[in-house]
Amino acid sequence: MPMAPPPDLSALSLAEIVQAMEAQKLPPVALWNPTHCGDSEMRIARDGTWYHQGGAITRPAMVRLFSTILRREPDGRHVLVTPVEKLDIAVEDAPFVATAVKIEGEGLTARLMFQLNTGDLVAAGPDHGLRFVEGEDGPRPYLHVRDGLEALIARPVYYELAEHALSGDDAQPGLWSDGHFFPLAPAQPA
Numbered sequence: 001m002p003m004a005p006p007p008d009l010s011a012l013s014l015a016e017i018v019q020a021m022e023a024q025k026l027p028p029v030a031l032w033n034p035t036h037c038g039d040s041e042m043r044i045a046r047d048g049t050w051y052h053q054g055g056a057i058t059r060p061a062m063v064r065l066f067s068t069i070l071r072r073e074p075d076g077r078h079v080l081v082t083p084v085e086k087l088d089i090a091v092e093d094a095p096f097v098a099t100a101v102k103i104e105g106e107g108l109t110a111r112l113m114f115q116l117n118t119g120d121l122v123a124a125g126p127d128h129g130l131r132f133v134e135g136e137d138g139p140r141p142y143l144h145v146r147d148g149l150e151a152l153i154a155r156p157v158y159y160e161l162a163e164h165a166l167s168g169d170d171a172q173p174g175l176w177s178d179g180h181f182f183p184l185a186p187a188q189p190a
Contacts, residue, residue, distance in 0.1 A: 029071045029081050030147060040080050040087035042066075046152070048097035048117040060119070067118040070095055072148035096120070096151035098143050103164055112161070112177040114143055116151050125178030132184060139184075 043051045050057040050066065057063055070089070071081050078091045100115040112124040122128050122145055130153075133140045141153040141161065153161070165173045165184045174183040 026068050026146075029069055032081050032083050032086075034081065034084050034086050036079075037085040037087055040089045042080070042087075043090040044078075044092065044095050046093040048099075048152075064118045064120075067096070067120070070149060078149075093140075094142060094150040094152040096145055096149065098122075098151040098153040098157055101153075101157050101160060103160075107168070107176055108179055110176040112175060114151065114153075114157075116145070120145070122151070123178060124175070124180075124182065126180050129180070130175060130177075130182040 041053045045051065050063045057066075066080060069080050069082060071079050073079055078089050078095060080087045080089050097117040098114040099117050102113045102115075104111050104113070112130075114122045114124065116122065122143060124130050124143060127144075129144045131142050131144075133142065139158070141158045142150045143153055145151050161175060162173075162184060165175050168174070168176075170181070172183050173185070174181050176182075
């Protein structure tokens with residue numbers, strides 16, 4: 001069964017985005033515990049490009065399919081898992097990239113809807129937090145996608161979020177989504 005192409009986030013209403021999010025069905029990878037079988041010879045680059053044996057995977061439907069069987073292990077490794085095998089996959093930064101955002105509402109009623117490079121849709125909120133890490137090249141923002149898997153927020157999307165955060169009336173610059181506040185500044189080390 002072919003996978004449908006991802007929707008155009010900017011053309012969708014909030015209700016349509018929520019409906020599309022609810023239709024996203026993922027395999028129950030958390031329930032699958034096959035014996036580790038080795039290395040997939042795959043890698044996800046920092047920019048979200050997937051590679052197999054050094055060559056880029058250029059079919060978006062193939063990347064979307066592989067992304068549905070991606071899991072993060074308790075030790076931090078990333079694996080591709082099916083009911084019968086589990087293969088390591090190298091991830092340079094985060095396995096996903098948030099490539100677009102739609103912002104609706106203000107303050108407590110705001111909602112941030114992200115589209116990932118795989119076409120998945122994720123609404124920031126208590127279950128899908130935002131975090132900001134200070135890197136050598138400036139702040140690196142992340143969105144929690146599912147079960148320990150994160151999306152690096154693309155630089156243009158981050159700039160849009162920063163502009164929105166700085167235009168707010170909050171004492172500390174940050175973003176509201178689904179009633180939850182996410183400070184824009186990176187967390188200070190303990």
